[in-house]
Amino acid sequence: MQIILILLAASIAVGTIIYGYKAMKNGKKGSIKKAILTTVSAFGLVMVGAIISTIFGGNVFAETEAVASEAVAAGSSLGDGLKYFSAALSTGIATIGTGLAVGSVGSSAVGAISEDSSILGKTLIFVGMAEGIAIYGMIISILILFV
Incomplete structure (x- = not known):
């Protein structure tokens, strides 16, 4: 679940950059504060979801006992x-x-x-x-x- 949310946040960031570049290239007028607020709030909500999912959702990359004991043995x-x-x-x-x-x-x-x-x-x-x-x-x- 965390990976999906992080990929969603990354796609929001990349989409914002692409949209902003095209808007600047075409000379589109509008409120920059409104655009930034929309993007930051969407990105923030997805990242908060990822953090909550990480804290309460358990480990996505579950380790076996052998891997965990090797890590402890290696220091x-x-x-x-x-x-x-x-x-x-x-x-x-x-x-x-x-x-x-x-x-x-x-x-x-x-x-x-x-x-x-x-x-x-x-x-x-x-x-x-x-x-x-x-x-x-x-x-x-x-x-x-x-x-």
Whole structure:
């Protein structure tokens, strides 16, 4: 049941993107707030259904005793899963932040260099500082995994 609800939510998201692209291409006018509210509420209801189904519906991917005992023998636990999830999350969020920062700083740097080419070195420092955010996220991920 959970898989069906998640696929339904994904199809709502993809359908919204396709409809929005076609509406923009054809120059369709309308209320953006109304469109966003409709899409977010439909997506939210489906995701709430998936969460409730997951909590109260039992395990969809039921494991046999042999698989569960192998996981325990190998040392796999919920803590290991959360460790990997948090490492991926810290790297992912830092990378998204880096993309946003480098995008704005880089475009500003190109504009500034086009006016005065003598400030190239200063602008490279700012772009490098923005790229440092990804390195900090990676360092945190390494610390989470190995400490």
